[in-house]
Amino acid sequence: MGNLTIGHIEDCTFSRAISERYLAYAMSTIMSRSLPDVRDGLKPVHRRLLYAMHELRLNPENGFKKCARVVGDVIGKFHPHGDASVYDALVRLAQTFAARYPLVEGQGNFGSVDGDGAAAMRYTESRLTTTAMLMLEGLNNNAVDLRPTYDNEDREPIVLPSLFPNLLANGIAGIAVGMATSIPPHNAAELYKAAQKLIEKPEMNIQSLMKYIKGPDFPTGGILTTSQAEMVESYETGRGSFTVRAKWIVEKKTPKNWKIVIIELPYMVQKSRLIEQIADLMQQRKISFLEDIQDESTTDIRIVLEPKSSLLDPKQIMERLFQLSALENRFSLNMNVLENGRIPKVMSLKDVLQSWIDHVHEGLVRRSNYRLEAVNRRIEILEGFLKLFLHLDEVIRIIREEDEPKKRMIQIFNITDLQAEYILNMRLRSLRRLEETQIKEEHCGLLKEKADLERLLASSDLRLQRVSSNFFELEKIFKKRKEDKRLTELELPPENLDLSGLEEIDKEPITISISEEGWLRAFKGHELDHSSWRFKEGDSHAFAIEIQTTDKFCLFDSSGRVFTISAGELPGGKGFGVPVRTLVEIAVDAKIIGILPLVKEIQEVLLVSNNARGMIVTADILSSEKRTGRQVFNPDKDHQLSFIFPIKDENHALFLTKAGNMLIFPLNQIPRMQRGKGVSLQKTKGARIKTIRLFNLEKGLAWKEKGALKKEKDLKLWIANRGQQGRRSPDWA
Missing domain, CATH: 2.120.10.90 (DNA gyrase/topoisomerase IV, subunit A, C-terminal)
Known part of the structure; x- marks a missing residue:
């Protein structure tokens, strides 16, 4: 609408004024609130939470801090929004039933699968998990760009280095203006394996990738009943849905005395609401084959269904319940993400995985360049030490007696400005303790490291091999941990089951x-x-x-x-x-x-x-x-x-x-x-x-x-x- 000055009024149509302002709001919602970046899989609020906790040194080996302190830092330094929304985002990162790989470790009441809310932020405490540290690794080594915060008093990362495939591993959901995103969680070990294979064979198609990525892996387990063909189509287009059923068993006391026990629920289904729904169906006599439903859950899910007759078939009972209740749930797939943090785009599974690999590869290049600069600087300093080692007494005399010792040392010993500055900044005691053998050993080691870094930076193939090797090591770590084993089983539903x-x-x-x-x-x-x-x-x-x-x-x-x-x-x-x-x-x-x-x-x-x-x-x-x-x-x-x-x-x-x-x-x-x-x-x-x-x-x-x-x-x-x-x-x- 042009630059306005104080006291100036510009005439415009109402529709134009509304459309311009709504467009600005829509773009803000899409870019800065609701859609994740394909590279780290985070929305801005989540990224700022992790960065603020990193700045507070809330590492896994350190102690917890009150969530109120974390939220205060986030809204004060990086994210000028309400504290309730920021705390809700923090809580979700810590909920084991919502996040497949929690990025925050919580201490206190962080809610439950029944839909209970978390305790107030003044009571709960938090710190980063080891998975979150993978997201932040390389942050201090120039792995990503930083930008000024909203008030220009601090700086924040545009994107996190993210050695962890967070977008696919933890999934995400968000609603913007005119578009939305919905991505289910997956198994991290499977993603690392698929990434290695994609580096090895960039021409792989979705069907080949799915030999390694079996499908979504939800934190609440359950049974995925979507066919392989349907999943391939969904992953190719970036749009589709997955059907998840509750996992159940039959407990028998005698052949004529049995009951059905539900031990895992579909993702995002609240246990309390599910039980209410089944109870309502019983009251409406739509499922009159059930005598009773009881919630015997403790730390694990245990919902007991008692049939009216032992002559009934448990499979028939569950099939009807799957049809009528949230024991079967559909999770939509809409891989609408921000490409390079700027352009909303619906991507395929391969595109998302490749974008993350490219981001990790770029981070390796940036970290290697950063390290190479540090190595070159240290080599230059050590070479200055070697030049001056036999003339320490003369160096000490120059420092004591000369008015411009730096200029004098450069003239006499032919050293660089950096070498002279570093020596001048050393304490006299440190100068006397310099040992030529140690300096030569360090110098030799750094020369070798420099050659390795230059060779790495000169070869794209070597860098991709390094990335693949890192993925292999991380895959082994996630395979070993019991809690990271695949939780969601794959099983097609029975066909033509007679419910008469x-x-x-x-x-x-x-x-x-x-x-x-x-x-x-x-x-x-x-x-x-x-x-x-x-x-x-x-x-x-x-x-x-x-x-x-x-x-x-x-x-x-x-x-x-x-x-x-x-x-x-x-x-x-x-x-x-x-x-x-x-x-x-x-x-x-x-x-x-x-x-x-x-x-x-x-x-x-x-x-x-x-x-x-x-x-x-x-x-x-x-x-x-x-x-x-x-x-x-x-x-x-x-x-x-x-x-x-x-x-x-x-x-x-x-x-x-x-x-x-x-x-x-x-x-x-x-x-x-x-x-x-x-x-x-x-x-x-x-x-x-x-x-x-x-x-x-x-x-x-x-x-x-x-x-x-x-x-x-x-x-x-x-x-x-x-x-x-x-x-x-x-x-x-």
Whole structure:
């Protein structure tokens, strides 16, 4: 908006002013708050916390300091934000159930997996862990650049040296403006191994990398059920999700007396909320196969589930609980990070790993240059000592008697300014103690180190070998430590596990109702009076079926998709129910055209569009557990699926158009298909279908008229093959 002076007012549109300021806010959020740097995997607040603790010398071998002292230093020197947010960030770095490799060691109450908060910062204490020291190693050797702090009174690192792959090992989550990041934790030993292989073969693809990185490794353990193919795709694109289940065992006292014990929870699932959720499901009778749930946890997770019957299958019980509760959880992957601390970018697993390797390599170059400068300086000083060693008495005389001893020594002994300055700064006692042998030994050692450093700096291959060697040593360290073994197991879920055995426990008759506006609900009992049901204003009854609480049913929409819903998931009939779109994903321009129970009595279903195309599908292909359902019928353009009819003992179909043409033909003339747009069932010449009836020809056609049941068996005039126009309908039609 230009440079403003005091008393100056500049006219601008409100939209321009808002957009400029919001853009500045958005960039600040993205760059300085929510997204991590790909090199060290830290947000600014975490980086400043570790640096402040490093400055306070809170190393693992030193004592703890109050967290209030740490937070005070952070907000006073580096991070001008609220103390509560900074303390929350510190607490998370110390929580063993949140961080796979804690960077802070806490002393005191730092919260629990139940969701309990940490004690106030005046009570808790902290210091750095050995893992955090890997993040900081080389900080004092010019491994990274420093910048002025917000008040220009101090300096802080732009990024940490990070010999530890923190971004992938600990993971991170953050929400910025218009973008977010979510990266699960991984096993450090696996990451070091993969990094070595990537240095060895830079052309490796994700599939090859995953021979070493098995998948996420969560601090709370659990079982990862995502397939290898899905993980490869997620890691290649940088976006996806992972499914994690609780780990459980069966404890048996006798063959007929057993219980299920949950010993590990999915990542970020609070134990107390999970138990409340399962208890609510029991109260709502959605999981009536459980007798009781008890929390027997101490330092380890132990949630005990007692079944109502010992005849039940524990696998079936857990499979249903995985479907209904947070015992199964999905962790999203969105590797949106700051490339070189500046540009937000969604990276693949290989890109993230390579960026970290490049950062470590750059740190090695900077540390080596820093050390080489120090070695050259020391060599120069030692060479000055060697020149002056035989003339110490003369040196002492010059220092005592000459007005400008430095200038005089440079003239007489031909030494450099640095050598003269260093000798002048030495105490007389130190000068007398100089020993030529020690000086020569140190000089020789430094010359050798200098040659090694110059050789290292001259060869990229040598440097990468050094980096790989360091990774190998660190891999061995992380492999040895018991707490760093892989915690999350990999196991695919059982396929096609029949859960029908669970449903026999609590089987009740219910009537499922769906309104014209798509509101679903369940009423207890059968043969109910629909006229007493209440609907929202402008809404009315559309369809109803009678099933059991243990059954499933299908919804068909006008686009030809079918959706499966469990009857037990629906609310009771006291309210207006739930919108069907909250249970399944129906297209905006589609509407529900029918409802059908998934029961053994119905093996086949007739599907017909409004332009009289149709087909028969078997009931087994209608079941779909996905919210998006399954496409089974493909209506022609500008047409839709309009009719569904379950087929039991019927063998003929009657079609009547709004133009008054009626056709009867055998059902066996309609093809059986798994998916398609069907075949022509009646020539309509543009007229819409008015009525379709399925019936058994031997029993005749029956219908109700003014409350009376009527039958007609003389139907020969209208019986023909499918696809014909039919004849003028009789008066009774």
